[in-house]
Every structure is written in C-alpha cells, then in structure tokens.
Amino acid sequence: DTEVTQTPKHLVMGMTNKKSLKCEQHMGHRAMYWYKQKAKKPPELMFVYSYEKLSINESVPSRFSPECPNSSLLNLHLHALQPEDSALYLCASSQDSLSGYTFGSGTRLTVV
Amino acid sequence: AQKVTQAQTEISVVEKEDVTLDCVYETRDTTYYLFWYKQPPSGELVFLIRRNSFDEQNEISGRYSWNFQKSTSSFNFTITASQVVDSAVYFCALSERVGYSTLTFGKGTMLLVSP
Numbered sequence: 666d667t668e669v670t671q672t673p674k675h676l677v678m679g680m681t682n683k684k685s686l687k688c689e690q691h692m693g694h695r696a697m698y699w700y701k702q703k704a705k706k707p708p709e710l711m712f713v714y715s716y717e718k719l720s721i722n723e724s725v726p727s728r729f730s731p732e733c734p735n736s737s738l739l740n741l742h743l744h745a746l747q748p749e750d751s752a753l754y755l756c757a758s759s760q761d762s763l764s765g766y767t768f769g770s771g772t773r774l775t776v777v
Numbered sequence: 778a779q780k781v782t783q784a785q786t787e788i789s790v791v792e793k794e795d796v797t798l799d800c801v802y803e804t805r806d807t808t809y810y811l812f813w814y815k816q817p818p819s820g821e822l823v824f825l826i827r828r829n830s831f832d833e834q835n836e837i838s839g840r841y842s843w844n845f846q847k848s849t850s851s852f853n854f855t856i857t858a859s860q861v862v863d864s865a866v867y868f869c870a871l872s873e874r875v876g877y878s879t880l881t882f883g884k885g886t887m888l889l890v891s892p
Binding site: 698705706707708710713721753755757765766767768769770771773 | 810812814819820821822823824827868879880882883884885
C-alpha cells in the first residue's frame with residue numbers, strides 16, 4: 666500500500682458545525698502533515714506530527730485541532746470555521762526527506 | 778530562510794511542443810532536497826522527482842527531464858512532445874533539513890496544453 670487516503674473527499678459545513686477530516690497511511694511513515702491549499706495558491710503547511718507527537722504548528726487558529734491517534738492515522742478536527750477557511754486540505758506522510766513525501770488526494774472543504 | 782521562485786505563472790502550448798518550467802531556489806543549507814509535483818484539476822499532488830543537493834546529474838524519465846544546476850540555483854523541468862494530459866499546475870518545492878522536514882513550495886506554474 667503506497668497511498669495516503671483522505672476522507673471525505675468533499676465536505677460542506679456550516680460555521681457552527683463540528684466536523685473531522687481523516688487521513689490514513691500504511692507505509693510505516695513516521696511523519697504526517699496537514700497542508701491547506703487555497704485556489705490558485707501553493708499548499709501551506711499547517712501541522713507536522715513526528716512519531717505521533719505534534720512537532721510543528723504553523724500558528725494555525727485553534728478552530729483547527731489536529732490529532733494523531735496512532736502512527737497510521739491523522740485527524741483534523743474542525744469547529745466554528747469561517748468561510749475563508751474554505752480550501753483544499755491535503756494530508757501527506759514521509760519517512761524522511763530522502764524518500765520524499767506522499768500526498769493524499771485532499772478534502773475540498775466549503776464553509777457556508 | 779528558504780525560498781522557491783517559479784516565475785512563470787501560466788504557460789500555454791500546443792500539443793507536441795516542448796516546454797520548460799523554470800524553478801529557482803534559495804537556501805543557506807548545503808544539504809537540501811528539491812522536488813517537482815504535478816497537480817491536475819482533480820487536486821491530488823503527484824510526486825514527479827526528488828533530487829538531493831549533492832547529485833547534479835540530470836535525469837530523464839520518458840518525456841520528462843530535469844536540469845539541476847547548483848551554480849545558478851535552478852532546477853528546471855522540461856516536457857518533450859507535450860500532451861493534453863500534461864495540463865496541470867506544476868510545483869517546485871524545497872526541503873532543507875534531513876529528517877522530518879517540511880516542504881516550501883513555489884507558487885506553481887499552470888501548464889495548458891491544447892490539441
């Protein structure tokens with residue numbers, strides 16, 4: 666299995682909703698990442714987990730809450746989002762820089 | 778701080794033309810890694826190539842080729858005999874630290890190949 670699987674592929678949520686994005690990989694990678702990508706922009710790093718511990722938080726608002734339950738799973742809990750949070754959310758994993766990064770296909774989030 | 782510049786915002790070519798996408802990077806590290814990713818309209822980022830800073834050998838993979846020149850801090854990507862399926866946004870990216878480091882992306886170049 667050489668894939669990063671993200672669910673759901675599309676999500677529409679209201680500003681008062683609570684939802685979660687899920688990411689799963691079975692490649693034994695020890696680092697997992699959340700990126701946010703707005704239309705016509707490059708991906709921007711949000712969080713990095715290394716060995717299931719949060720190692721980088723790029724000053725992301727608290728309405729985004731990451732969680733890494735185990736080495737294969739990465740969640741992003743969403744609460745009280747704003748319309749400007751609408752974007753493509755990409756999950757990635759890596760073993761190290763030598764092996765590169767594998768990205769999931771993303772979740773297209775729309776906040777209404 | 779690291780930086781990746783893709784000066785070409787959008788390129789339009791006709792099928793079978795050759796096209797080169799430019800990438801210039803800045804870094805203070807002597808050890809770093811350069812990547813190219815393709816992002817089709819469906820959204821996923823498809824890994825194309827990784828190159829480390831100690832390997833300046835150019836690489837060819839089918840219709841794709843990459844030219845890495847440390848002297849000019851460039852890592853350019855050429856598609857030979859372009860096809861409509863090559864239409865996508867292409868990102869050049871840089872990773873500085875060995876280990877669980879992060880990617881710094883360029884702004885991307887949108888390539889449109891028309892029949």
